[in-house]
Amino acid sequence: xxxxxxxxxxxxxxxxxxxxxxxxxxxxxxxxxxxxxxxxxxxxxxxxxxxxxxxxxxxxxxxxxxxxxxxxxxxxxxxxxxxxxxxxxxxxxxxxxxxxxxxxxxxxxxxxxxxxxxxxxxxxxxxxxxxxxxxxxxxxxxxxxxxxxxxxxxxxxxxxxxxxxxxxxxxxxxxxxxxxxxxxxxxxxxxxxxxxxxxxxxxxxxxxxxxxxxxxxxxxxxxxxxxxxxxxxxxxxxxxxxxxxxxxxxxxxxxxxxxxxxxxxxxxxxxxxxxxxxxxxxxxxxxxxxxxxxxxxxxxxxxxxxxxxxxxxxxxxxxxxxxxxxxxxxxxxxxxxxxxxxxxxxxxxxxxxxxxxxxxxxxxxxxxx
Numbered sequence: 083x084x085x086x087x088x089x090x091x092x093x094x095x096x097x098x099x100x101x102x103x104x105x106x107x108x109x110x111x112x113x114x115x116x117x118x119x120x121x122x123x124x125x126x127x128x129x130x131x132x133x134x135x136x137x138x139x140x141x142x143x144x145x146x147x148x149x150x151x152x153x154x155x156x157x158x159x160x161x162x163x164x165x166x167x168x169x170x171x172x173x174x175x176x177x178x179x180x181x182x183x184x185x186x187x188x189x190x191x192x193x194x195x196x197x198x199x200x201x202x203x204x205x206x207x208x209x210x211x212x213x214x215x216x217x218x219x220x221x222x223x224x225x226x227x228x229x230x231x232x233x234x235x236x237x238x239x240x241x242x243x244x245x246x247x248x249x250x251x252x253x254x255x256x257x258x259x260x261x262x263x264x265x266x267x268x269x270x271x272x273x274x275x276x277x278x279x280x281x282x283x284x285x286x287x288x289x290x291x292x293x294x295x296x297x298x299x300x301x302x303x304x305x306x307x308x309x310x311x312x313x314x315x316x317x318x319x320x321x322x323x324x325x326x327x328x329x330x331x332x333x334x335x336x337x338x339x340x341x342x343x344x345x346x347x348x349x350x351x352x353x354x355x356x357x358x359x360x361x362x363x364x365x366x367x368x369x370x371x372x373x374x375x376x377x378x379x380x381x382x383x384x385x386x387x388x389x390x391x392x393x394x395x396x397x398x399x400x401x402x403x404x405x406x407x408x409x410x411x412x413x414x415x416x417x418x419x420x421x422x423x424x425x426x427x428x429x430x431x432x433x434x435x436x437x438x439x440x441x442x443x444x445x446x447x448x449x450x451x
Contacts, residue, residue: 106382106390109318112372115432116365126441127364133443134282141177147249148172148183151226154246155185155253158224163190165342166253169260171303173345174267176281180446182250186257187217191339200256210239213255217241227251258338262406265341266386267307269329270314272353274321279363280310280370283441290444291424293414301400301414308386308402308411313370315388319359321366324387326405329353334405367440371432375425379418 116123148168155166165188167173171181189199202209214232218241221229227245243251254260271278285306288294296302314321326332331340331351344351361369377384383391383401393401399410400417414420431439 107316107373107376109369109372111429111433112369115368119435119437120362120365122435122437123364123368124362126437127362127367130283130286130441130443131279131363133445134279134286137179137443137445141179141181144179144181144249145177147245147247148177148181151183151245151247151249151251152185154224154226155221155251158220158226163192164188165191165346167261167342167345169264169345173264174307175271176267176278176303176307178282178285182252183245184260185251185253186261187253187255188342189256196256203255207234210234214239214241217253258341259406259408261338261341261345262332262334263304263404265344266326266332266406267304267311268345269332269351269353270311270322270325272351273325273355274314274357276321276363276366277310277314280314280366281307283363283367284310284370286444286446287424287428289446290442291420291427293420293424299413299415301412301417301420305400305402305412305414308384308404309374310370312384312386312388313373314366316384316390317366317369317373319361320388321357321359321361322388323357326387364441368432371425371428371440374421375429379421 152166152168159166166185167188168183169186170184171177172183188196190196203213204210211232211234214234218229218232221241221243225246227243227247230242233240233242238254238257241253243253245251271281285294285303288301288306293300294303294306311322311325315324330336331344377390379400380396380398381393383393383403385391385403386405391403398416398418400412400414400421402411404411428440431437
């Protein structure tokens, strides 16, 4: 990736966004900081990208582990109609050294069979337990690794495997929503290379603040990705258009089997990328900090198309309107305060010209989800 070229992009005045957030956000702070300190911003951002690039030199090892683990698991079910679809960082092109393998088990390509399965799995405890036990038994018999007891009562029931390929694998059952969502994030990453760089930067800041670990009740990488994608559509001169409207394959009306095919074959989507915004990654980081430090997350929610909205009632959750999910996607306790604390700290660093801190790359080895 031509990181230096990305860094050296200059601001371009293209058509402003029609987002409802435009009148809500005052960008004078970030505009002044960029105007007065752009060389220093870009210099420190370049250091961040260089350190990120160095850290990801061995990500091909993680990718190989994932491919091998997927092959092992595929062989467990090759005589059936079952498919195992990768989701999350294993599918959305945001792989890191801490990535594990998340899969959705689909019982059939047939829509009616899938609907019947989901009805039984979600509504009948006996059916759910027996199916998960049978799946675990098959995995054990195929000796794919250490297979833990199923998490029957988790919000999303899963089977966890410590694969022989030395990578953690979580299998959930029948859920189409994370498949569509993973394809959405992947489309955004393919649309513009700056999307992935901002996602890596914000992920690093969440890790630095100790608020990224969904298994411990903190934010997930999904939440970070949505914050980045929302902002890049909401800003006055958007990097991303309304990706869902632009991409027919992301429509909920589109057969979900098509999304499955894309994520299982891991090929390029050939997304037509046409954006006249040529800001550097450093500039976008400063504007993102400015944007989120002004949003009252107790009162305001965000969606995946760059819009903001008033919550029906103030609460202590990050409210994300994601058309792929019918249920809330963030239940992090005290989320508004945690986000306000993070972005206020980053804003203060920006105000003081401490760009070394804003763009400091912190190396983390533990797995986060």
